[in-house]
Amino acid sequence: MLVTLAQAVINGLLIGGIYALVSIGVTLIFGVVKIVNFAQGEFVMIGMYLSFFLATRLGVDPLASLLLTMPALFVIGMLVQHFLIRRVLALGDMPQIFLTFALSLLLMNVVLLLFSANYRTVQTHYTEAALHLGSLYVSVAKLIAFAVAMALSAVLWVFLRATDLGKAMRAAAQNRDVAMLMGINPDRVFAVAVGVALALAGAAGSLLMPFYPAYPLVGQVFVLMAFVAVVLGTLGNVTGALIASLMMGVAESLGIQFVGADSGLIVVFLMLLATLAFRPNGLFGGWTR
Amino acid sequence: MIAVAVLAAAAIALPLVVANRFAIDIAIRVLLFAFIGVAWNLMGGYAKQLSLGHAAYFGLGAYTSTILLIRFDVSPWLGMLAGGVVAMLASLPIGALCFRLRGPYFAIATIATAQVMMLLFLKFRDFAWGAEGTTIPNLGDDPLMMQFDGKAAYYYIALALLAVGLFITHRIERSWMGYYLVAVGEDEDAAEAIGVNALRIKRQIYMISAFLTALAGTFYVQYIYFIDPNTAFSFNISVEAALVSIVGGIGTLWGPVLGTVLLETLSAFLQSWLGSGLGGVQLTVYSLILMAVILWRPAGLIGFVSDAWKRLAPAPAAPVEARDG
Numbered sequence: 001m002l003v004t005l006a007q008a009v010i011n012g013l014l015i016g017g018i019y020a021l022v023s024i025g026v027t028l029i030f031g032v033v034k035i036v037n038f039a040q041g042e043f044v045m046i047g048m049y050l051s052f053f054l055a056t057r058l059g060v061d062p063l064a065s066l067l068l069t070m071p072a073l074f075v076i077g078m079l080v081q082h083f084l085i086r087r088v089l090a091l092g093d094m095p096q097i098f099l100t101f102a103l104s105l106l107l108m109n110v111v112l113l114l115f116s117a118n119y120r121t122v123q124t125h126y127t128e129a130a131l132h133l134g135s136l137y138v139s140v141a142k143l144i145a146f147a148v149a150m151a152l153s154a155v156l157w158v159f160l161r162a163t164d165l166g167k168a169m170r171a172a173a174q175n176r177d178v179a180m181l182m183g184i185n186p187d188r189v190f191a192v193a194v195g196v197a198l199a200l201a202g203a204a205g206s207l208l209m210p211f212y213p214a215y216p217l218v219g220q221v222f223v224l225m226a227f228v229a230v231v232l233g234t235l236g237n238v239t240g241a242l243i244a245s246l247m248m249g250v251a252e253s254l255g256i257q258f259v260g261a262d263s264g265l266i267v268v269f270l271m272l273l274a275t276l277a278f279r280p281n282g283l284f285g286g287w288t289r
Numbered sequence: 290m291i292a293v294a295v296l297a298a299a300a301i302a303l304p305l306v307v308a309n310r311f312a313i314d315i316a317i318r319v320l321l322f323a324f325i326g327v328a329w330n331l332m333g334g335y336a337k338q339l340s341l342g343h344a345a346y347f348g349l350g351a352y353t354s355t356i357l358l359i360r361f362d363v364s365p366w367l368g369m370l371a372g373g374v375v376a377m378l379a380s381l382p383i384g385a386l387c388f389r390l391r392g393p394y395f396a397i398a399t400i401a402t403a404q405v406m407m408l409l410f411l412k413f414r415d416f417a418w419g420a421e422g423t424t425i426p427n428l429g430d431d432p433l434m435m436q437f438d439g440k441a442a443y444y445y446i447a448l449a450l451l452a453v454g455l456f457i458t459h460r461i462e463r464s465w466m467g468y469y470l471v472a473v474g475e476d477e478d479a480a481e482a483i484g485v486n487a488l489r490i491k492r493q494i495y496m497i498s499a500f501l502t503a504l505a506g507t508f509y510v511q512y513i514y515f516i517d518p519n520t521a522f523s524f525n526i527s528v529e530a531a532l533v534s535i536v537g538g539i540g541t542l543w544g545p546v547l548g549t550v551l552l553e554t555l556s557a558f559l560q561s562w563l564g565s566g567l568g569g570v571q572l573t574v575y576s577l578i579l580m581a582v583i584l585w586r587p588a589g590l591i592g593f594v595s596d597a598w599k600r601l602a603p604a605p606a607a608p609v610e611a612r613d614g
Contacts, residue, residue, distance in 0.1 A: 036393035087584055093392040095583045097339055098535055102583065105528075105576035112569035216569075224404070227397045235394070266412070269405045273386055276398060280389040 008257040016249020017146035021204040023226035023241040025197030031173040031236030032193035039104035041219025047205020048214035062209035069202040077198030112216040119213035145207035228272040234282030304441040320447035326545025327454035328501035329530035334540035337474030342399030346376040348521035350503025351510040365435040369507040376503035407522035422517025538589025
C-alpha cells in the first residue's frame with residue numbers, strides 16, 4: 001500500500017514537470033500579454049513532431065533536439081505575437097479568445113491532414129530504462145524530462161528577476177501603462193514573452209518524445225491540465241503554476257491508481273471546480289514576487 | 290418583415306420542392322445547428338459569456354429523453370421538455386461556479402464542465418449504457434413518439450425549433466432583459482454600477498440558453514437513432530455553436546443562421562468533393578474562416594447582408610445608419 005502510494009506520487013510528480021512547462025507558458029502569456037493562448041497545447045504537439053522527424057530522418061536524439069525545437073518555437077512565438085495576437089489586443093474577449101482557439105483548431109487539423117492520426121513514437125536506448133529504488137520504479141526518460149523541466153523553470157525564474165528584459169516583462173505584467181511610461185517597448189516585451197512561452201512548449205514536446213506518442217490531438221491532454229493548473233496557481237503567477245502543475249500530476253496519478261484508469265481527468269476537473277467554488281482566485285497570491 | 294416572410298415561405302416549401310434525401314439531410318443539419326447557434330448566441334452573443342461547453346446541455350437533453358423513452362416508455366416529446374428542465378437546473382450550479390470567472394477563464398471552466406459530464410456518462414454504465422451507448426428503438430412511423438418515415442417531418446421539427454429560438458431572441462432583444470444583457474456584455478462592472486444585477490441576468494440567460502440547447506439534443510438523437518457520450522457531449526457541438534454565431538455575427542438575431550448556412554453548405558460541398566475520408570479538411574477550413582472573420586470582420590458577415598439589403602431596399606425617410614468597418 002505504502003509502496004503503491006509512493007509509486008503513484010513519483011509518477012505524478014514526473015509527469016507534473018511536463019505539465020509545469022506548458023502551464024508556465026500559458027500563465028506567462030496571460031500575465032504579460034493578458035491573452036489566454038488556447039493553442040499552447042498545439043505548440044507542444046509541434047515540438048513533438050519536430051523532434052520526431054529530427055529523430056527519424058536525421059537521427060537526432062529527442063533530448064538533443066531540444067536545442068533545435070526551443071529556438072524554432074521561440075521564433076514561431078514571436079511571429080504568432082506579431083502577426084496574430086498583436087492585432088486583437090485592443091479588441092474584446094471574443095476576438096482574443098477565438099483567435100488563438102482558431103489557431104489551435106487550425107494546427108491540429110493541418111497536422112492531421114499532413115501526417116494522419118497515426119501515433120508516432122521514437123525508440124531510444126533509454127526509453128525502457130528504469131532505476132529501481134528498493135521496490136520503487138523510476139523511468140529514466142521521465143526522470144530526465146522532469147529534471148530538464150525543473151532546470152528550465154529555474155532558468156526562467158532567474159531570467160524574470162535578474163535580466164532587464166525579464167524585469168521589463170514583470171513590470172508589463174503588473175501594470176502595462178506605467179511600464180510603457182517607464183520606456184518599456186510593449187511590442188518587444190510581448191513578442192519575447194510569447195516566444196519564451198512557446199519555447200517552453202517546444203521543450204515539453206522534445207522531452208515527451210522518448211516516452212509519449214505524438215498525434216494531432218496530443219496537445220489537448222496537456223493544455224487542459226495547464227489551464228486547470230493556471231487557475232489553481234493563480235492567473236499570471238509563474239511559481240503558482242509550477243507548484244499547481246506538480247500537485248495536479250500527483251492528483252491525476254492518485255486518481256488513476258486508486259479510483260480507476262479512466263478517473264485521472266475527473267479528479268483533475270473536480271479539483272478545478274472545487275477551486276472555483278472555494279478559492280476562485282487560486283491558491284497563491286498575485287504575480288510572483 | 291417582408292424578407293422574413295419570404296424566407297419563412299421558402300423554408301416551409303423546401304421539402305415539397307427538393308426530393309433529394311441528401312439535400313434534406315443537409316438542410317436539417319443547417320436548421321439544427323442554426324438553432325443551437327441561436328441558443329448559444331443568447332448568452333454568448335448578447336451577454337458575451339463565451340461558453341465553450343454547451344455540449345453539456347445538448348447531451349443532458351439527449352440523455353434525459355432517451356432514458357425516459359427506453360426505461361419508462363415516455364414519449365420523446367415530453368422527454369424533450371424534461372431534458373430542457375434538467376438542463377436548466379444543471380445550469381444553476383454550473384453557472385454558480387463558472388460565473389466566478391470572466392472572459393477566457395469562463396470559457397475554459399465551461400469546457401471542463403462539459404468534459405466532466407462526458408466522463409461521468411462514460412463511467413456510469415448501468416445508469417446510461419456507458420461508452421457503448423445505445424440505439425433508440427425504432428417504432429416505425431409513430432408521430433406521438435417523435436419517429437417518422439421520411440425526412441420531411443424531421444425537417445419541420447427542426448424548422449419549428451429554429452423559429453422558436455429566433456422568436457425568443459427577437460422578444461428578448463426588444464425587452465429590458467435584452468438591454469441588460471448587452472450592458473453586461475459591454476462592461477459588467479459598469480452595468481453593475483448603474484444597478485443591473487449582472488449575476489442574476491447571466492443566470493437567467495444561461496437557463497434559457499441551456500433549455501433550448503437541450504431541446505436540440507433530444508431532437509438530434511431521435512433523428513440519428515443512436516446515443517453515446519462521445520456523440521452527445523461532443524466538443525464539436527460546443528465549438529460549432531460558438532463558431533456559427535461568430536462567423537455570422539455575434540449578438541445579432543440572424544447571425545447564427547447566416548453562419549450555419551455558410552459553414553454547413555461549405556462543409557457539405559467539401560465532403561462531396563473530397564469524400565469524407567480526408568479527416569481534418571472541414572475543421573481546417575472552418576478555422577481559417579474563423580481567423581479571417583476575427584481579424585477583418587469581427588462583427589461577423591451579417592454586416593455584408595444588411596448592407597446589401599439596405600442598397601436593395603433603401604428606407605426613404607430614415608437616416609442612414611453608420612456601420613462599423
